[in-house]
Structure formats: C-alpha cells, structure tokens
Amino acid sequence: MATQTKVSSRRMRQGPLLEFVGYHVRLAQLYVYADFMRGQPEPTMTPGQLAILILVHENPGMTQRVLGERMGVDKSTLTVALDRLTRRKWLRRVRSREDRRSNVLELTAQGVRQMRRMIAFVRRHERRMMTSLSARERRELVRLLGKLRSPG
Amino acid sequence: MATQTKVSSRRMRQGPLLEFVGYHVRLAQLYVYADFMRGQPEPTMTPGQLAILILVHENPGMTQRVLGERMGVDKSTLTVALDRLTRRKWLRRVRSREDRRSNVLELTAQGVRQMRRMIAFVRRHERRMMTSLSARERRELVRLLGKLRSPG
Numbered sequence: 001m002a003t004q005t006k007v008s009s010r011r012m013r014q015g016p017l018l019e020f021v022g023y024h025v026r027l028a029q030l031y032v033y034a035d036f037m038r039g040q041p042e043p044t045m046t047p048g049q050l051a052i053l054i055l056v057h058e059n060p061g062m063t064q065r066v067l068g069e070r071m072g073v074d075k076s077t078l079t080v081a082l083d084r085l086t087r088r089k090w091l092r093r094v095r096s097r098e099d100r101r102s103n104v105l106e107l108t109a110q111g112v113r114q115m116r117r118m119i120a121f122v123r124r125h126e127r128r129m130m131t132s133l134s135a136r137e138r139r140e141l142v143r144l145l146g147k148l149r150s151p152g
Numbered sequence: 153m154a155t156q157t158k159v160s161s162r163r164m165r166q167g168p169l170l171e172f173v174g175y176h177v178r179l180a181q182l183y184v185y186a187d188f189m190r191g192q193p194e195p196t197m198t199p200g201q202l203a204i205l206i207l208v209h210e211n212p213g214m215t216q217r218v219l220g221e222r223m224g225v226d227k228s229t230l231t232v233a234l235d236r237l238t239r240r241k242w243l244r245r246v247r248s249r250e251d252r253r254s255n256v257l258e259l260t261a262q263g264v265r266q267m268r269r270m271i272a273f274v275r276r277h278e279r280r281m282m283t284s285l286s287a288r289e290r291r292e293l294v295r296l297l298g299k300l301r302s303p304g
Contacts (some may be wrong), residue, residue, distance in 0.1 A: 015209070028177050051175065056169040067164075126174060132302065142173060149180055150250060
C-alpha cells in the first residue's frame with residue numbers, strides 16, 4: 001500500500017468489485033438516479049417522492065404504517081418523506097372513516113397533477129436511458145432483476 | 153382519491169411504476185443492500201465503505217479528489233465517509249511524495265484485513281442472492297446493466 005503512483009488511467013481499477021453483481025446493480029442505480037434528476041422541469045422531485053405519490057394514488061385508504069411496511073422503509077425515514085410532500089401540499093393525512101384512530105394518506109388535486117406531469121417526464125427519461133437496449137433486452141433486464149429479488 | 157378502502161392485498165398496486173426499468177433497478181438495489189447488511193459478521197460495514205476500501209487498495213497513490221471524481225460522489229459526502237473509515241483505523245491520509253500539498257489515501261494493515269474478510273463475506277452473500285440465476289443469466293444481467301449505463 002505504500003507505493004504512490006499517480007492514477008493515470010481514465011477509470012479506476014475496480015478489482016474484485018467487478019465480480020459482484022450487487023456492485024453493477026448499484027452503479028446502474030446511481031446512473032438512473034442521476035439521469036432522473038437531470039433536466040427535470042420545476043418543481044423537481046426525487047424518484048422516491050414520485051414512488052410515494054404513485055403508491056398512495058394507486059392504493060386508496062392506505063395508512064402510513066402499511067405504506068412503510070410494503071415499501072420496506074422504516075417509520076422515521078417515511079415520516080420525513082411524507083412531511084416533505086405534505087409541506088408541498090401534494091399529499092395529506094386524513095382521518096380514516098373505518099378506524100377513527102388512524103390516518104390514511106391521500107393526494108391533493110395538485111399532487112395528482114404533479115404525479116401525472118412527472119410520469120410523463122419519467123417516460124421520456126426511460127426512453128433516453130433505454131436507447132441502447134432492444135425491447136427484448138429491456139424485458140430480459142426486468143425479468144433478471146426480479147429473479148435476483150426472489151431467489152429459490 | 154376520497155375512497156377509503158382497506159388495502160387488503162398482500163402487495164400494493166404499483167401502477168405505472170412497474171413499467172419503469174429504473175424502478176426495478178431500485179428495488180433490486182434495495183434488496184441487495186438489505187441482504188448485504190443481513191448476517192454480516194462484526195465489525196460490519198456498508199457496501200459503500202467496502203467499495204472505498206477496495207478502490208483505495210486497488211489504486212495506490214490516489215487523492216481524495218480523484219476518488220470522488222471517479223466515484224461520482226460529492227466532496228462533503230466523501231469526506232464524511234473517509235472520516236468514518238479513518239476513525240475506525242482502516243484508512244489514513246498520507247502526504248503525497250510527488251505533491252507535498254496533497255494527501256493520498258491508503259489502507260492500514262487492519263484496513264486490508266477487514267477488506268479481505270468482507271470480500272469473502274460478499275462472495276457468500278452473492279452466491280446466496282444468485283441461487284435462482286444461472287451463470288449465463290448472471291452474465292447477461294451484468295451486461296444489460298452495463299448497457300443501461302452507456303447508452304448510444
């Protein structure tokens with residue numbers, strides 16, 4: 001480790017990292033995230049915020065607890081994210097009609113508009129990212145990623 | 153959005169999210185991360201910490217600035233990560249022999265040991281994750297993830 005030679009190659013040597021599929025998944029995810037955030041029209045949102053808006057919209061009457069469980073996100077992280085969306089007036093917590101002790105999540109009219117606007121943006125972002133993949137390769141990528149998540 | 157029906161299905165409806173390859177990449181990455189952290193022997197480290205240890209080890213004489221550029225990580229995030237590894241005595245910043253004004257990164261002997269121990273762990277973690285993928289599918293997944301990152 002004592003040798004001090006300038007790293008001159010354009011890229012770093014990545015050694016054993018390259019044999020790890022998990023590393024390639026992480027690099028792809030960083031790339032997707034950066035591309036998602038790039039050239040986004042105002043008001044911007046993160047992929048995570050869009051996912052919450054869509055999931056709340058698609059699952060009426062869902063509580064914060066259930067959303068957290070299904071997304072696999074811990075309570076405090078989700079609370080911060082929901083507070084942020086609430087402050088932007090895209091989401092609100094309303095008293096459940098079935099269980100007066102619990103709140104369910106719902107989008108505001110503005111939240112629905114922002115969600116739709118972003119879905120259109122993401123469709124363009126995805127087309128841009130996918131230019132080098134054929135339709136078959138795209139389907140294969142999704143299939144293999146799904147297989148990774150459900151081993152055995 | 154006003155309808156309040158209990159979400160009774162085991163999984164949420166995910167609507168347009170499912171058509172986005174980026175969403176599948178993110179779900180896979182969350183799965184990989186959770187599996188990486190699970191059952192890890194003490195002292196634990198994150199995938200990001202292991203990546204830094206390997207990259208520093210593989211690229212002797214690299215400065216923090218170069219590492220940040222190559223990893224695509226901003227200065228403050230990387231500083232926090234490197235400080236953490238320094239406090240654990242796995243990494244140190246040493247004065248460059250070529251340019252006395254800059255520091256280069258190197259692993260301590262203990263850092264090298266921890267890195268090797270973790271590489272062995274990650275190989276087991278990867279085998280566990282990959283049980284449902286054939287060798288061909290594994291290679292295809294890596295190839296398609298790489299293609300996603302370099303469009304055109």
